[in-house]
Amino acid sequence: MASMSYTNTTSLRIGQINAQGSKTATNEIRKVAEDLRLDIVCVQEPYCLRGKLPAMPITTRVILYGDNPKAATIVFSRAVTITSIDHLSSSHCVVVEVSSTVGSIVMVNQYYQFEEPIAGHLHRTQVAFRVFQSLPALLMADVNAKSILWNSPTNNERNEELQLLIQELGLQVENTSGGPPTYENRAGASSYIDVTLSNNEAQGRVAN
Numbered sequence: 001m002a003s004m005s006y007t008n009t010t011s012l013r014i015g016q017i018n019a020q021g022s023k024t025a026t027n028e029i030r031k032v033a034e035d036l037r038l039d040i041v042c043v044q045e046p047y048c049l050r051g052k053l054p055a056m057p058i059t060t061r062v063i064l065y066g067d068n069p070k071a072a073t074i075v076f077s078r079a080v081t082i083t084s085i086d087h088l089s090s091s092h093c094v095v096v097e098v099s100s101t102v103g104s105i106v107m108v109n110q111y112y113q114f115e116e117p118i119a120g121h122l123h124r125t126q127v128a129f130r131v132f133q134s135l136p137a138l139l140m141a142d143v144n145a146k147s148i149l150w151n152s153p154t155n156n157e158r159n160e161e162l163q164l165l166i167q168e169l170g171l172q173v174e175n176t177s178g179g180p181p182t183y184e185n186r187a188g189a190s191s192y193i194d195v196t197l198s199n200n201e202a203q204g205r206v207a208n
Helices: 023-036 118-131 157-169
Strands: 002-007 011-018 040-044 061-063 071-075 081-084 093-100 103-111 137-142 194-198
Touching: 011 023, 011 103, 011 137, 011 194, 023 040, 040 103, 040 137, 061 081, 071 093, 071 103, 093 118, 103 118, 118 137, 118 157
Parallel strands: 011 040, 103 137
Antiparallel strands: 002 011, 040 071, 061 071, 081 093, 093 103, 137 194
């Protein structure tokens, strides 16, 4: 679980996690959010039952799409107003506009399916950031791409197209330098394949 504080006059506490389709990991999100006092959690590869996220409090708002969603945005804070941007969202991409005491911010929660070409996922990212270029915007994504920009010791082919998009949109990598691996499998192998990006309007407001 990664957490960040999006800071203006106060803070909006956001968590990001890939649950790897695990029921146990998905069920633990509620407790982790309470312990870390998170307002919002962006989940990639959640465990879902009939298109719904189980084990969430009745007061929680969950935004996801399709019968087999690969991204879900969970709002725990009652002080947050959230608007789903349906025409930009899909089973793999949840785009929302969040309003709170820090103002308005667009959040793109995305899972780049490893078995699929990266171009289609990049296109969704590109469109969302262009539509909302005048607002602060963040991308929280499992991109399944390795890059030295987000601490991986090596690059892979999927990284090249993503880096071009980062340059085109003027995005900033918010991953902490020297941070731990963002993915670890049951055999203990680890890698850096998850990234947080901010646009010009959000840069300088993201911490931790």
